Amino acid sequence: MRRLIGLLVVFAVLSAxxxxxxxxxxxxxxxxxxxxxxxxxxxxxxYVLDMAEIPTFRERQAMGSPEGYAAATARRIARQLELVxxxxxxxxxxxxxxxxxxxxxxxLKTLRLQVVLRTERIARADAPRSLSYRDMTFPxxxxxxxxxxxxxxxxxxxxxxxxxxxxxxxxxxxxxxxLRSPPDVTAATASFEPGTSPGPIPRLASQSLLAQRVxxxxxxxxxxxxxxxxxxxxxxxxxxxxxxxxFWGAAHAFSPGHGKAIVAGYLVGTRGRVCDALMLGVIxxxxxxAGVFALGGVTLLLSAFIVPEQLYPxxxxxxxxxxxxxxxxxLRWRIRVWRRGNPLGHVHDHGHDHAHHHDHRHGHDGxxxxxxxxxxxxxxxxxxxGISAGIIPCPTALVVLLAAISLQRVGYGLVLILAFSVGLxxxxxxxxxxxxxxxxxxxxxxxxxxxxxxxxxxSAVVVLGLGVVMTLRALPSVL
Amino acid sequence: MxxxxxxxxxxxxxxxxxxxxxxxxxSDATARTxxxxxxxxxxxxxxxxxxxxxxxxxxxxxxxxPNDTRTLTLLGLGYQQVARETAxxxxxxxxxxxxxxxxxxxxxxxxxxxxxxxxxxTQHRFRAAIPLAHRALRLDPENTVAIGALGDALVAAxxxxxGFRAYDRLxxxxxxxxxxxxxxxxxxxxxxxxxxxxAMELAxxxxxxxxxxxxxxxxxxxxxxxxxxxxxEADAAFRGALRLSPxxxxxxxxxxRVDAARSRFGDAARRxxxxxxxxxxxxxxxxxxxxxxxxxxxxxxxxxxxxxxxLERVLAANGVRTELQTAIFDLDHGIRPRAxxxxxxxxxxxxxxxxxxxxxxxxxARTGRCAAARGWSRRALVLGTKDGLFLFHRGMIxxxxxxxxxxxxxxxxxxxxxxxxxxxxxxxxxxxAA
Numbered sequence: 001m002r003r004l005i006g007l008l009v010v011f012a013v014l015s016a017x018x019x020x021x022x023x024x025x026x027x028x029x030x031x032x033x034x035x036x037x038x039x040x041x042x043x044x045x046x047y048v049l050d051m052a053e054i055p056t057f058r059e060r061q062a063m064g065s066p067e068g069y070a071a072a073t074a075r076r077i078a079r080q081l082e083l084v085x086x087x088x089x090x091x092x093x094x095x096x097x098x099x100x101x102x103x104x105x106x107x108l109k110t111l112r113l114q115v116v117l118r119t120e121r122i123a124r125a126d127a128p129r130s131l132s133y134r135d136m137t138f139p140x141x142x143x144x145x146x147x148x149x150x151x152x153x154x155x156x157x158x159x160x161x162x163x164x165x166x167x168x169x170x171x172x173x174x175x176x177x178x179l180r181s182p183p184d185v186t187a188a189t190a191s192f193e194p195g196t197s198p199g200p201i202p203r204l205a206s207q208s209l210l211a212q213r214v215x216x217x218x219x220x221x222x223x224x225x226x227x228x229x230x231x232x233x234x235x236x237x238x239x240x241x242x243x244x245x246x247f248w249g250a251a252h253a254f255s256p257g258h259g260k261a262i263v264a265g266y267l268v269g270t271r272g273r274v275c276d277a278l279m280l281g282v283i284x285x286x287x288x289x290a291g292v293f294a295l296g297g298v299t300l301l302l303s304a305f306i307v308p309e310q311l312y313p314x315x316x317x318x319x320x321x322x323x324x325x326x327x328x329x330x331l332r333w334r335i336r337v338w339r340r341g342n343p344l345g346h347v348h349d350h351g352h353d354h355a356h357h358h359d360h361r362h363g364h365d366g367x368x369x370x371x372x373x374x375x376x377x378x379x380x381x382x383x384x385x386g387i388s389a390g391i392i393p394c395p396t397a398l399v400v401l402l403a404a405i406s407l408q409r410v411g412y413g414l415v416l417i418l419a420f421s422v423g424l425x426x427x428x429x430x431x432x433x434x435x436x437x438x439x440x441x442x443x444x445x446x447x448x449x450x451x452x453x454x455x456x457x458x459s460a461v462v463v464l465g466l467g468v469v470m471t472l473r474a475l476p477s478v479l
Numbered sequence: 480m481x482x483x484x485x486x487x488x489x490x491x492x493x494x495x496x497x498x499x500x501x502x503x504x505x506s507d508a509t510a511r512t513x514x515x516x517x518x519x520x521x522x523x524x525x526x527x528x529x530x531x532x533x534x535x536x537x538x539x540x541x542x543x544x545p546n547d548t549r550t551l552t553l554l555g556l557g558y559q560q561v562a563r564e565t566a567x568x569x570x571x572x573x574x575x576x577x578x579x580x581x582x583x584x585x586x587x588x589x590x591x592x593x594x595x596x597x598x599x600x601t602q603h604r605f606r607a608a609i610p611l612a613h614r615a616l617r618l619d620p621e622n623t624v625a626i627g628a629l630g631d632a633l634v635a636a637x638x639x640x641x642g643f644r645a646y647d648r649l650x651x652x653x654x655x656x657x658x659x660x661x662x663x664x665x666x667x668x669x670x671x672x673x674x675x676x677x678a679m680e681l682a683x684x685x686x687x688x689x690x691x692x693x694x695x696x697x698x699x700x701x702x703x704x705x706x707x708x709x710x711x712e713a714d715a716a717f718r719g720a721l722r723l724s725p726x727x728x729x730x731x732x733x734x735x736r737v738d739a740a741r742s743r744f745g746d747a748a749r750r751x752x753x754x755x756x757x758x759x760x761x762x763x764x765x766x767x768x769x770x771x772x773x774x775x776x777x778x779x780x781x782x783x784x785x786x787x788x789x790l791e792r793v794l795a796a797n798g799v800r801t802e803l804q805t806a807i808f809d810l811d812h813g814i815r816p817r818a819x820x821x822x823x824x825x826x827x828x829x830x831x832x833x834x835x836x837x838x839x840x841x842x843x844a845r846t847g848r849c850a851a852a853r854g855w856s857r858r859a860l861v862l863g864t865k866d867g868l869f870l871f872h873r874g875m876i877x878x879x880x881x882x883x884x885x886x887x888x889x890x891x892x893x894x895x896x897x898x899x900x901x902x903x904x905x906x907x908x909x910x911x912a913a
Contacts (some may be wrong), residue, residue, distance in 0.1 A: 140757060
């Protein structure tokens with residue numbers, strides 16, 4: 001029953017609605033940033049454009065090749081940047097550019113363009129030169145508008161109206177402070193001394209960085225809204241679910257699938273070494289977590305290559321069907337065993353392991369050191385037991401992970417699994433420890449209690465029900 | 480979306496009316512940092528059309544005095560103002576944050592609570608708005624922001640009688656654009672377009688120190704005039720709005736409506752392209768698509784309609800309730816009508832008013848269930864609303880049930896209510912009415 005409740009509660013926690021990954025500044029903003037960089041004997045400008053979903057959609061409707069579009073836009077931007085040095089407007093020409101279409105909300109793209117522009121050579125004068133910069137691109141369009149002035153090479157900036165550092169990571173990560181309007185700075189003045197030789201050219205971001213989904217970071221300067229970032233998944237919620245996952249993992253240790261782990265704990269106990277029991281716990285945790293993580297890793301990797309919004313609906317369906325499959329398999333096996341009148345949960349019975357875990361697991365167990373019951377398993381044997389007990393992602397852990405995926409919270413799911421595995425290991429280790437401490441009493445205890453026998457049957461029904469719910473949730477977005 | 484903008488603007492007018500008229504009579508004892516003079520100054524800055532700078536000033540005050548609830552309240556209202564001016568919904572969470580802080584720090588702050596009520600109306604969370612507005616009114620029965628929000632939420636949720644009573648109560652607080660514009664809305668719903676125009680004239684007469692407010696009132700007036708087929712006067716109203724607030728995007732859209740009513744579709748399309756560039760909302764994108772389709776440019780029209788779908792995806796992803804507008808658009812264009820009907824039903828559950836009832840009726844009609852559709856159409860027309868589209872939908876339902884002869888008077892009534900009720904459907908209505 002605890003398991004059932006645990007499952008339901010964890011699922012309820014997981015069902016907390018995932019917040020859509022919309023552009024943090026609103027979906028029709030056009031955000032632009034200039035880094036004015038007196039560098040050596042020239043002034044360079046790194047211009048960054050970040051268009052949210054709607055303007056990107058409109059641009060792409062009329063876009064030929066992205067490269068041609070980027071080049072034409074770079075030229076257009078160059079005409080709309082006004083750079084005046086000592087009262088004379090200098091022409092800026094684009095020398096380099098890069099364009100990418102990071103994923104946005106609802107399977108839409110956003111647009112990120114970086115252009116490096118430069119002026120002609122500027123000779124050094126006796127007095128510092130004055131510089132005024134004005135970004136006249138996209139007039140009247142709302143968005144984040146930021147200018148910084150940052151010297152490089154031998155050039156020196158004496159004074160400037162603009163800061164030297166971007167507060168948005170050059171439009172890659174916007175600070176999330178709800179009670180602060182986005183900056184609306186399109187101009188800057190400065191006085192500077194140019195160098196006498198060429199200075200470094202601003203570098204474009206790497207293509208992978210450029211194609212990264214726009215991020216929001218919580219300000220670290222003790223800003224107002226630092227708690228907002230966690231609001232959708234409260235800390236209390238997460239802690240509660242971790243505790244539940246821990247308990248659930250411990251309860252899970254008593255289910256047939258991990259019967260071997262218990263036996264391992266028992267064996268360790270009979271050999272009477274505390275450190276073995278602890279080590280077994282660590283091994284079980286590591287391997288159990290690693291198995292599920294590997295699966296989660298593959299999922300995360302996939303989502304890096306395919307836009308999650310397109311991937312998730314299908315992933316949801318696949319995971320849902322997988323869970324249904326797992327539920328059906330367990331149920332079928334339960335019924336079969338029931339009909340046969342076989343005693344359940346007998347830890348040395350391999351019949352259930354074929355069904356409950358995957359068949360190849362049996363192969364891994366090849367030697368079955370614990371089955372010999374002679375307590376001669378060495379350290380290597382212990383390792384083998386630990387790994388075999390943990391390595392295969394058991395259906396319950398898989399259900400947690402898949403549920404997390406279906407709610408687009410893979411990272412959270414992985415943390416839950418870790419807690420789950422720790423719970424499992426704690427149970428296994430404690431059994432071992434208890435055995436160490438009370439060997440004689442313990443050797444007479446049977447693990448075939450009625451409650452323990454009933455658990456798997458319940459789990460089959462719960463998993464099946466969960467799978468059906470997930471399938472129903474997943475279907476509409478695919479159809 | 481049109482309704483949403485109208486609500487948003489009406490709500491804005493409500494706030495400013497309060498601020499201007501000094502109608503807010505809350506706990507002045509707590510008003511330490513921002514007193515009446517600051518309120519007056521706030522209005523002055525709003526009137527200079529620099530709401531962003533007002534907001535920035537309030538932000539810096541708020542960060543210096545994080546526990547000053549009055550500043551937070553004004554900041555929250557200021558964010559709503561910016562959201563309305565830019566139609567950028569990303570300002571609304573800021574408003575919620577500021578007002579939420581103010582209301583939790585001082586639960587007796589009626590203005591903050593009413594700001595939350597008004598925010599809920601703007602976000603189409605009508606059911607949440609009603610208790611908030613009531614709470615604000617318990618704290619201060621004279622809070623006109625709360626009265627306005629209460630009326631808007633009640634009307635949208637289908638409690639028309641109570642909503643109209645709230646509007647009357649608002650109008651009883653003295654003449655203001657916000658009050659009379661809402662009276663006009665009520666009269667429009669009750670099928671009295673001429674009386675609605677009278678109310679809008681009163682709203683314009685009541686005037687405002689803030690040009691944008693007057694521009695809004697004139698634009699609303701012009702839109703009603705277009706519906707009444709008084710195109711010349713409508714054009715004058717929109718031009719007047721543009722003189723008051725140059726480049727005012729809703730007035731530009733109004734002029735495009737005038738162009739379309741004069742069958743100058745090319746001009747309308749040019750104007751609407753600029754409107755959609757600045758304010759990409761589904762309503763104007765649909766209008767652009769319809770205008771382009773009438774202009775015989777199906778490819779460009781398809782492009783505009785594609786933008787509509789994109790906007791809807793984005794809005795839905797942002798948690799904005801768009802069931803009503805997306806359902807009507809999809810039904811009009813035959814895009815997955817069953818799914819659209821389900822959305823119309825969801826919209827009705829959220830806000831059981833006449834527009835959502837009409838959407839359900841249209842959804843049932845477009846999926847071939849005309850008998851059921853008729854009941855819903857009755858519900859949509861229960862107030863006697865003379866809405867061209869509602870009446871056209873009823874005509875199509877009657878035609879499906881009883882044939883052309885029975886439907887003909889409904890089409891005639893639709894065209895009489897508004898000869899240009901829909902660029903897409905009016906030509907069909909003309910054919911079927913003949």
